[in-house]
Amino acid sequence: MNRSLIGFLIPLSAVFTALLIGAVMLASLGANPINGYLTMLHAAFGSMEGIANTSVKSIPLLLVGVGICIAFRANVINIGGEGQMVVGALMATAAALALPNTPSPILIPLILIVGAIGGAVWGGIAGALKAYFNVSEILSTIMLNIVAVQIMNFLLRGPLIDPGEIERGTRIPQTARLPLASDLPILIEGLRMHLGFVVALLVAIGAYFLLWRTSFGFRLRSVGYSRDAARYAGISVRKNIVGALALSGAMSGVAGAILVFGSVSHRMVTDGSSTGFTGSAGFNGIVVALLAGLHPIWSIPSALLFGGMLVGANALQRAAQVPSALIIALNGLIVIFVVSSEYFRQRSLQTTRATPSSDDQSEADVSIISSDDEGGQNG
Amino acid sequence: MDSSFALFIVVATIASGIRLATPFLLASLGEALGQRSGVLNLGVDGVMLISAFGAYYAVLKTGNLMYGLMIGIAIGLLLGLFYAFITITLRAEQGVSGIGIYLFGLGMSDLLFQKLVGTPRPTLPFMPLDIPVLSQLPILGEMLFQHSLIVYIAFGLVPIMSFILNRTNYGLNVRAIGENPEAADSLGVSVILTRYSTLIIGNGLAGLAGAALAIEMGIFQQNLTNAMGFIAIALVYFGAWTPKGVMIGSLVFGLVQAIVLQCKSFGIIPRSASDLAAMTPALITILALVVVAKRFRQPAALTKPYVRGE
Numbered sequence: 001m002n003r004s005l006i007g008f009l010i011p012l013s014a015v016f017t018a019l020l021i022g023a024v025m026l027a028s029l030g031a032n033p034i035n036g037y038l039t040m041l042h043a044a045f046g047s048m049e050g051i052a053n054t055s056v057k058s059i060p061l062l063l064v065g066v067g068i069c070i071a072f073r074a075n076v077i078n079i080g081g082e083g084q085m086v087v088g089a090l091m092a093t094a095a096a097l098a099l100p101n102t103p104s105p106i107l108i109p110l111i112l113i114v115g116a117i118g119g120a121v122w123g124g125i126a127g128a129l130k131a132y133f134n135v136s137e138i139l140s141t142i143m144l145n146i147v148a149v150q151i152m153n154f155l156l157r158g159p160l161i162d163p164g165e166i167e168r169g170t171r172i173p174q175t176a177r178l179p180l181a182s183d184l185p186i187l188i189e190g191l192r193m194h195l196g197f198v199v200a201l202l203v204a205i206g207a208y209f210l211l212w213r214t215s216f217g218f219r220l221r222s223v224g225y226s227r228d229a230a231r232y233a234g235i236s237v238r239k240n241i242v243g244a245l246a247l248s249g250a251m252s253g254v255a256g257a258i259l260v261f262g263s264v265s266h267r268m269v270t271d272g273s274s275t276g277f278t279g280s281a282g283f284n285g286i287v288v289a290l291l292a293g294l295h296p297i298w299s300i301p302s303a304l305l306f307g308g309m310l311v312g313a314n315a316l317q318r319a320a321q322v323p324s325a326l327i328i329a330l331n332g333l334i335v336i337f338v339v340s341s342e343y344f345r346q347r348s349l350q351t352t353r354a355t356p357s358s359d360d361q362s363e364a365d366v367s368i369i370s371s372d373d374e375g376g377q378n379g
Numbered sequence: 380m381d382s383s384f385a386l387f388i389v390v391a392t393i394a395s396g397i398r399l400a401t402p403f404l405l406a407s408l409g410e411a412l413g414q415r416s417g418v419l420n421l422g423v424d425g426v427m428l429i430s431a432f433g434a435y436y437a438v439l440k441t442g443n444l445m446y447g448l449m450i451g452i453a454i455g456l457l458l459g460l461f462y463a464f465i466t467i468t469l470r471a472e473q474g475v476s477g478i479g480i481y482l483f484g485l486g487m488s489d490l491l492f493q494k495l496v497g498t499p500r501p502t503l504p505f506m507p508l509d510i511p512v513l514s515q516l517p518i519l520g521e522m523l524f525q526h527s528l529i530v531y532i533a534f535g536l537v538p539i540m541s542f543i544l545n546r547t548n549y550g551l552n553v554r555a556i557g558e559n560p561e562a563a564d565s566l567g568v569s570v571i572l573t574r575y576s577t578l579i580i581g582n583g584l585a586g587l588a589g590a591a592l593a594i595e596m597g598i599f600q601q602n603l604t605n606a607m608g609f610i611a612i613a614l615v616y617f618g619a620w621t622p623k624g625v626m627i628g629s630l631v632f633g634l635v636q637a638i639v640l641q642c643k644s645f646g647i648i649p650r651s652a653s654d655l656a657a658m659t660p661a662l663i664t665i666l667a668l669v670v671v672a673k674r675f676r677q678p679a680a681l682t683k684p685y686v687r688g689e
Contacts, residue, residue, distance in 0.1 A: 029494060077474040079421075129665070134672040138421065138474050139616060142609045143661045143668075150658035157654065273602060275485075283482055286475060323493040325601075328486025332425070335479030339471040 010345045014337035022330045031320040040312025052191035058307025060255040062200045064285025065299040067251030074244035075224040080141025081252045081282025082274040083148035084119040088253020091118035093268045096182040104181040119253015120246040127245030131238035149274045174269040184262040196258035207296035400633025402588040406611035409584030416577040417557040417680035421477025424608025425484020430454045430589030432488040435599040438502045455586020459579035470684035489601045529591045540622040557678035560685045613664040619675040
């Protein structure tokens with residue numbers, strides 16, 4: 001059978017298995033699974049409004065997912081999407097508040113860039129800790145998530161709080177209404193779809209060219225294949241680890257900024273947790289990237305699928321009183337099944353493989369998320 | 380502030396630090412066991428959440444704290460079996476599948492809570508179990524010997540685990556497969572079975588940690604653990620993979636938290652800065668990670684799935 005077809009079908013069947021379990025869960029919650037899924041499908045893709053909402057929900061998932069593609073291609077596991085989103089959003093918010101009278105065509109690119117820088121710094125710290133101090137990026141990114149949340153709580157309860165909240169004495173931890181010029185323009189009259197979606201698409205396409213059409217991308221992927229081989233080829237492993245995490249963080253940072261400036265309230269608000277701000281997009285982006293086989297372009301449909309699930313989950317909550325937490329649990333199962341399906345994919349590739357040919361893309365997918373420098377073990 | 384009052388505050392802070400350290404200690408002992416055998420489990424927080432809900436629900440329904448603890452452990456053991464199947468038999472990438480377990484636990488515990496309980500209802504908390512004689516000691520008695528059963532269990536596990544890891548055949552096998560699974564396999568140690576056992580036991584401890592947390596707080600809410608499970612993982616590195624080190628790390632963490640809480644209640648830290656104070660544990664951990672990475676080496680086979688050579 002065709003290799004890339006296998007590479008696509010096996011993860012997809014993993015998703016279907018998870019959805020089947022979801023159906024059992026729906027049934028045990030007293031909802032008809034078929035109606036449940038149809039409700040979700042209809043809400044997410046059944047109308048222009050639904051499609052617009054799905055696209056908006058998919059923006060942070062796509063951006064974080066593309067960042068994950070880049071990091072995992074360099075064989076660094078970035079679990080810090082949540083923190084990187086928060087820091088990017090905070091910096092962009094502060095920039096917009098500091099420059100209230102800037103015209104839109106300058107302010108909007110500026111806040112997106114500032115968001116990217118914030119995320120890049122947060123990811124870059126983890127990268128530097130790994131490259132120069134040998135600290136596992138899995139752990140440092142998790143810790144940096146915790147630190148970022150506390151910085152957010154501090155800033156939104158103190159220095160960045162809406163002065164009105166203090167006057168009224170309500171002290172809701174949120175910023176003032178951000179300058180009108182920083183509102184991301186709505187693309188279609190009457191729908192929620194805004195400029196952020198276009199930005200996310202462009203970033204995904206840009207990431208594809210970066211990874212496969214530039215020497216930076218080549219070096220990054222070489223480091224991902226084998227650190228030792230890359231080192232012998234004269235590629236700086238350290239710089240590329242920092243670069244991969246910073247770039248990956250930059251995309252999460254943009255996602256965070258878009259979440260604020262594309263929000264309905266046009267404020268940054270905290271409920272004290274990162275999930276309250278990100279909706280777990282920093283983690284769910286990992287699911288998006290894995291399902292896409294770590295390919296930025298495939299991440300687009302993948303993000304739309306998961307964005308649609310989120311929109312559908314809200315509809316399901318209204319229609320059948322099924323808590324939308326179901327979808328978080330289901331996303332967890334999808335992650336588990338998709339990474340587990342890697343085993344079956346490798347087996348079927350091994351049996352169909354005629355000669356151990358060199359580096360076409362689908363083969364790169366196979367070993368890319370194995371752990372440090374042990375690509376040879378699976379032979 | 381006179382000196383007897385100051386002493387009272389210090390004793391109370393240390394006692395509460397020990398109590399706060401307990402769930403961290405249980406979870407990170409479990410994680411340490413898994414890591415010594417070469418498997419990283421990032422799903423601790425998710426396991427803790429489901430177990431915490433299970434324990435809370437059991438106590439709510441039966442009023443019996445023991446049922447709560449047992450349900451918590453049972454959920455942990457089951458999830459451990461599941462995680463072992465994914466990472467050992469199917470050799471899935473450990474970092475990512477752990478995040479899957481986390482998301483599953485985060486969603487599932489919230490879902491069950493909303494469906495089965497709905498509005499938060501408090502349950503009975505643990506009763507302190509005074510150790511006869513010792514609890515009457517001045518100062519030390521209140522600090523160390525007037526805690527609930529679960530605190531004694533957690534700290535009692537530290538020497539037991541040290542003994543098992545360092546003085547028994549089983550412990551030797553665990554350490555061997557964490558360092559060099561091929562060599563251990565060639566000597567007839569079953570890598571697969573041993574790793575299954577460490578993950579099942581380790582997650583059982585994470586389950587107990589979740590149960591202890593829920594019962595201690597007497598309440599369940601969405602995301603009750605608030606990333607405690609992730610900190611427990613970092614504590615394993617902090618403690619350089621030894622039970623004693625993990626205990627010291629947990630105590631440091633518990634004490635820092637207790638001191639922050641105490642300072643907050645006395646208004647020593649302004650309210651606005653308490654969020655900054657809350658990040659100290661994470662910052663300490665990052666620093667500790669830098670130090671540990673320099674001075675200690677992680678188990679050589681950590682995160683590497685074992686494939687028997689043909």
